[in-house]
Amino acid sequence: MDSYFDILSALILLSSFLLVSHKRIKSYIKTFRIQSALIALTAGIMGIDSLIREGSFDILIVCVIIVLLKVIYIPRLLYRTYGTVEYKVEKDFYLNIPLLILICCGLVVFAYFSVSNIGSLDGAHLNLQVVNSFSVILIGFFFMISRKKAIGQMIGFLVIENGIFVTAFFSTHGMPFVVDIGIFIDMITAILIMGVMVTRINEKFESINLDKLKNLKG
Amino acid sequence: MDDITPEHLLYGSILLYLAAAFAAILFSRSHKLCTIWSQVLCIAGAAAGTASSVALLFSGQESITISPFEASIPYLSISMTLDHLSALFLLILSILTFCVSIYSIGYLSHYHGKRNIGLFQFLYASFILSMILVFTANHAIFFFMAWEIMAVVSYFLVVFESEKEETRKAGLIYVVMTHLGSAFLLMAIMLMFYYTNSFALTPVSLDQIPESGRNIMFLLFLVGFATKAGVIPLHIWLPYAHPAAPGNVSSLMSGIMIKTAVYGLLRFVFFYLGVSSPWWGVLILLLGVISAVLGVLYAYIEQNMKKLLAYSSIENMGIIFIGLGVGFLALTQEKQTVAALALTAALLHCFNHTLFKGGLFLSVGSVHYATHTKNMEELGGLIKKMPVTAVFFLCCSLSIAAVVPFNGFIGEWLTYQSIFASIASGNAAMNITLILSAAALALTGALAAACFIKLFGISFLGLPRSEQAAQAKEVPFSMNLGTGVLATLCLLAGLFPQTMIALIDRAVVSVVKASAEPILRGSFLDLYRPINFSALLPEVSFSGSMTAKPAGIIAAPLVAAIAMILLVLAALLVLRLFGGAYRERRYGTWDCGFKELNPRMQYTGTAFSKPIKIVFKIFFRTSKDLKRSGDDFYHPKAMEYTIVNESPFEKYFYIPLLAWITNWSRRLKFMIQTGSVHTYLLYIFVAVLVLMLYNRMV
Incomplete structure (x- = not known):
């Protein structure tokens, strides 16, 4: 069982590297969809496991919600937001991609360094999964910083959320159902608001490049 | 029914002030009703507070503690302890509040219908309440909370007339400076917890806090409290905030709020940190000397009556600080009796200053009420229009100028005595410092007297310099009553200082564990007997086995007073004998050949202060500008002469700092x-x- 999770956590980490390496907004959304699918798979495996062992449906329901929300609904929402925004070819990142990848590798090492000594997470296998998912959080954050356009920030936010979800999942093997539902509802709200905001920013500044917001400073 | 204990009275006082605050809100629709209800409740609260503190001081109990409710916040305890030191300050506060509240009933009438009286009364009552909490808090965090409430509420009171530009500026300076001071206090309180793991205000033992920690805490406490006290060079808010506030508020602020700093220093430095390095005392002493001399110099050149009084408050805080510094030095040399004497002097001056400065601010409030101006160049001749106010003003002025038999004299006299008593033994550098302090104190006294001659002479004597002054009318009875009680107390405290010294002595004993009362025995003018110095001095051993005590210095004020009276009588006699017969002639003053005398021919305040301004011009940075208009240099159509005085502290320290x-x-x-x-x-x-x-x- 744990070897599946090891592989899946590594794949999730890989998908966030993939995200950082992309240049176009459409591919961001696609990669986010892949990452979410991987998370849904993880949840599914764990859900089946817990159904067999304890007979509880909780995690399976969470898995279904992930599929509906993160694999289908949110990417579609993002596509729609992207569609309303005027298409402009602009360099979307501050540093070049190889450098970004290298920094992300550094972040993984840093996550390994800082998480490896947390007492309650002792034990080699668990440690690795948590390190991977922790790195996903950091990479998601870094992705937000490295992209100029507002949709990049939305995706980064979602990746952070994915990372937090997976970290919680791997370290506790399923959080209380209510907590998961609460997080999902928060996330939907955030994404809806962000979508509206992006459209507004585009109307006001004729671009979703966040650098333009500097003009707002008093 | 049980006996009424000080606890009940303290509870009663606090509840009455709370009731006053809420009555203010309740009756805020009817301004007249609101003023009367709220002030009457404040008066009752002040009476209860006075009774409570006097009862405690005479009962022989060490202290009483009341805890109205338990705080569930960790490291915070909301309980109040009234010990002898707190009781003394509560007494001073209550006496002043009593008079100011009587005064306010009349004074606030000129705001009726124009301003939000309910708000003012609410702030007024909360301000007094916050000061009670400051004086009784027995827990550092609770003290700090009360301190901050006091600062914020007094800020709102200062900017009560907020439509004026200068009031808002004054408020801004005040709130910035006072929070700067609070920041230092907060750091010191945090250090307190860092070293002792407790916020309780019980004395710490010397090994609990290392030497360096003590020094840092002392400096932080000193800066924090000195800002509130308005000690130079941290005084800049005082000359702005006091004039901007309404008359009764500036009376409370100058009368008692700046004294919270003295209380704080006694509580946190003398009582909590204890006595260790002598340089602490020297620092306090030097700050006191600087404030006293410069404060009175700045007061002397002011034409705005309230600004003048504000600078004079700085001067008096300086005198109190001199007392504290001398007391501290004496404690480090383990001369308990001298220390007790110095602290008695400081606290007595605190009390006296509250009476006369409170009275002066109230009188100036009355003048402002009647004439709508604070500028003494627009006043004059008020003694004929407002005779009652003038008499009370004169009483308070005489007190502040330290004229016998008013109370101001005693505090300064004892301060001198404590300086002299410290000089007698100590090392040379210390002695020179002390002698110079005594000299500075003498200079201060002389300048203060001149300053109040100017204030009284220019605004109350002569001819009215403006239309408002000419049409001034006597103020309502309640205003005169409030001022009058303070002026009478000034005289009584000067005539019977023994009572007050007996009360102060208990507070002093609780701080220094020694009493100066036995050497001040006597009553009425007897107090002015020379202090028995030989009791204070260590025995000097001569060669061999013989020991002797140095002889006391004979400098009895009673003797001096009698000598002075005799001298005056003698002078009169000589004049009578050789000056010919006394003839009374009544006719107009010679007017240099002009048609008639007009007010512009009078001596002005600016002119009065000019000689001193020339002597001490380094402190004033005076710049003069003469503008002539008209073509001909020798026959100008109009001339305009402007004098600008700049404070070097603002010019060379605060303004560059602010710019940076x-x-x-x-x-x-x-x-x-x-x-x-x-x-x-x-x-x-x-x-x-x-x-x-x-x-x-x-």
């Missing part, structure tokens, strides 16, 4: 607050990484 901070913050704004979302995200990201690293390292 503004400049720096503006640059920093461009560096840190770039407006870029990415930079802000980066800050969060770096913070997360650093925290993770910290977690790994620890």
